[in-house]
Amino acid sequence: MIMNERVLWNGLPTIVMMLVQFGFAGVNIFYKLAAADGMSFRIIIAYRFLFASAFILPIAFFLERGRRPKLTWSVIFYAFLCGLFGGSLSQNLYVESLALTSATYASAIGNLAPAITFILAVSFRLERMNIGTMRGKAKVMGTLIGIVGAMILTFYKGVELHPWSTRVDLLHKGHNSTEHVAPTEHTIHSHVLGSVMGVGSCFSYALWLIVQAKMSECYPCHYSSTALMCMMGSVQAVGFALCVETQWSRWKLGWNIRLLSVAYTGIVASGVMVTLITWCVRIRGPMFVSVFSPLILVLVAIAASLFLQEKLYLGCVVGGMLMVCGLYMVLWGKSKEIRKITQLAPMESIEEQLQQLGGEGIDLVISSPITPLSKTHVTNSQHNNNSNVPHSNN
Numbered sequence: 001m002i003m004n005e006r007v008l009w010n011g012l013p014t015i016v017m018m019l020v021q022f023g024f025a026g027v028n029i030f031y032k033l034a035a036a037d038g039m040s041f042r043i044i045i046a047y048r049f050l051f052a053s054a055f056i057l058p059i060a061f062f063l064e065r066g067r068r069p070k071l072t073w074s075v076i077f078y079a080f081l082c083g084l085f086g087g088s089l090s091q092n093l094y095v096e097s098l099a100l101t102s103a104t105y106a107s108a109i110g111n112l113a114p115a116i117t118f119i120l121a122v123s124f125r126l127e128r129m130n131i132g133t134m135r136g137k138a139k140v141m142g143t144l145i146g147i148v149g150a151m152i153l154t155f156y157k158g159v160e161l162h163p164w165s166t167r168v169d170l171l172h173k174g175h176n177s178t179e180h181v182a183p184t185e186h187t188i189h190s191h192v193l194g195s196v197m198g199v200g201s202c203f204s205y206a207l208w209l210i211v212q213a214k215m216s217e218c219y220p221c222h223y224s225s226t227a228l229m230c231m232m233g234s235v236q237a238v239g240f241a242l243c244v245e246t247q248w249s250r251w252k253l254g255w256n257i258r259l260l261s262v263a264y265t266g267i268v269a270s271g272v273m274v275t276l277i278t279w280c281v282r283i284r285g286p287m288f289v290s291v292f293s294p295l296i297l298v299l300v301a302i303a304a305s306l307f308l309q310e311k312l313y314l315g316c317v318v319g320g321m322l323m324v325c326g327l328y329m330v331l332w333g334k335s336k337e338i339r340k341i342t343q344l345a346p347m348e349s350i351e352e353q354l355q356q357l358g359g360e361g362i363d364l365v366i367s368s369p370i371t372p373l374s375k376t377h378v379t380n381s382q383h384n385n386n387s388n389v390p391h392s393n394n
Contacts, residue, residue: 013280013283016276016279016280017276017277017280017289017292018292018295019276020273020276020277020280020292021292021293021295021296021299022299023268023269023272023273024269024273024296025107025296025299025300025303026264026268026269026303027264027265027269028098028103028106028107028300028303028304029103029300029303029304029307029308030257030260030261030264030265031044031095031098031103031261031265032098032103032304032308033257033261034257034258034261034262035099037256037257037258038250039250039258039261040241040244040245040250041092041095041096041098041099042092042095042237042240042241042244042245043241043245043250043251044095044261044262044265045088045091045092045095045237045241046234046237046238046240046241047253047262047266048091048237048262048265048266048269048270049087049088049230049233049234049237049238049266049270050234050238050266051262051263051265051266051267051270051271052230052233052234052266052267052269052270052271053227053230053231053234054266055266055267055270055271056223056226056227056230056270056271056274056275057227057230057231059223059227059275060221060223060224060226060227063223064221064223064224067221068219068221068224069218069219069220069221071219072218074218075215075218075219075228076228078211078214078215078218078219079215079225079228079229079231079232080232081207081208081211082208082211082212082215082225082228082229082232082233083228083229083230083231083232083233083234083235083236084204084232084233084236085204085205085207085208085211086204086205086208086209086211086212086229086233087208087229087230087232087233087234087236087237088233088236088237088240089204089236090201090204090205090208091201091233091237092237092240093197093198093200093201093204094106094110094197094198094201096194096197097109097194097195097197097198097201098194099194100190100191100193100194100197101190101191101194101195101198102304102310102311103300103303103304103308103310104297104300104301104304104305104310104312104316104320105153105194105198105316106194106198107296107297107300107301108153108297108316108319108320108323109150109153109195109198109199109202109323110198110201110202110293110296110297111146111149111293111294111297111320111323111324111326111327112146112147112150112198112199112202112323113202113205113206113293114146114293114327114330114331115142115143115146115147115326115327115330116199116202116203116205116206117205117206117209117210118139118143118330119143119206120203120206120207120210121210124210126210126213130337134333134336135332135333135334135336135337135340136333137333138329138330138332138333138336139329139330139333139334141326141329142325142326142327142328142329142330142331142332142333143326143330144326145322145323145325145326145329146322146323146326146327146330147326148322148326149318149319149320149321149322149323149324149325149326150195150199150319150323151319152315152318152319152322153195153315153316153319153320153323155192156314156315156318156319157313157314157315158313158314158315158316158318159313159314160311160312160313160314161312161313161314161317162312212225222278223275223278226274226278230270277289293327294324294327294328297320297324301316301320
């Protein structure tokens with residue numbers, strides 16, 4: 001019985017992350033359905049962050065009450081940047097890419113985010129390339145392979161694939177072919193522009209990860225920081241949508257697909273799924289969570305072709321596969337780097353403890369892990385001067 005409970009507990013994060021990817025895959029479908037109903041993407045993003053703020057604020061208030069640090073201007077500034085790069089800007093760029101391309105294409109190009117994050121982290125000196133090591137070469141090669149996959153995804157279309165056929169069409173393209181031909185038969189210009197929007201969304205998402213790391217240092221409360229980010233993102237998204245969408249009739253929500261779409265993307269995607277991701281990060285770490293990101297590409301490709309009648313091309317499949325391979329190479333190199341740091345951490349703690357016990361005169365010499373450990377040399381200058389105690393050799 002104990003063994004079964006242990007197996008269930010060890011497999012629970014995997015089940016949770018698979019459910020998270022199913023939830024995020026639904027976002028792309030609901031985006032398309034709401035847009036087909038005539039709802040503006042900008043208004044969808046605005047309502048999404050409003051619903052997310054209304055959902056996460058009570059959770060942050062009750063779960064982290066009494067444990068939140070003081071709210072300073074620097075924290076507010078970081079929250080503003082997080083709401084911009086991780087919220088309003090990245091999502092608006094993403095939905096524009098979704099409108100100009102397809103749900104499958106937008107999900108595929110989103111796999112560039114880890115590679116772009118690595119490039120920016122190296123540029124800001126938050127990450128070391130370590131090109132001389134295997135893990136450094138894996139991260140660089142994975143980044144290059146991901147870029148090649150994105151180029152193929154953008155400029156090569158290839159033949160149309162028909163892996164399966166279904167009569168389900170939630171967008172009702174067959175009822176009015178003249179109205180819905182333009183969004184599906186994209187021109188080269190719109191295809192390239194959608195690619196640029198998608199890459200811009202990845203850059204914005206990567207900048208958010210860097211800013212979020214800084215914010216976590218001064219405000220280590222996940223629920224409260226998420227609530228601040230959602231509030232800032234809602235203010236920015238609503239302000240941008242009000243400047244562009246001036247007709248109040250387009251903001252109207254009813255008991256239809258519009259309300260269901262904004263409620264799902266706000267409460268489920270930005271609320272429940274983010275909470276589950278936070279739990280998985282605490283249990284298994286961020287690398288475990290990142291491994292499941294390519295699953296959304298497969299789920300969206302299947303759902304879009306089954307329910308939205310989106311066409312699947314060879315270029316999308318080849319480019320997506322290369323981007324997934326590049327992603328896993330970057331993640332493999334990063335996991336090896338984290339494991340190396342974890343192995344070195346106990347040695348550093350031993351050295352600090354010896355320094356605290358013996359003062360500044362104690363030095364701990366540890367040989368390189370590549371060469372065999374011959375001896376550890378510890379000296380105490382005070383004892384040498386006062387008691388003439390010889391050096392200790394092990």
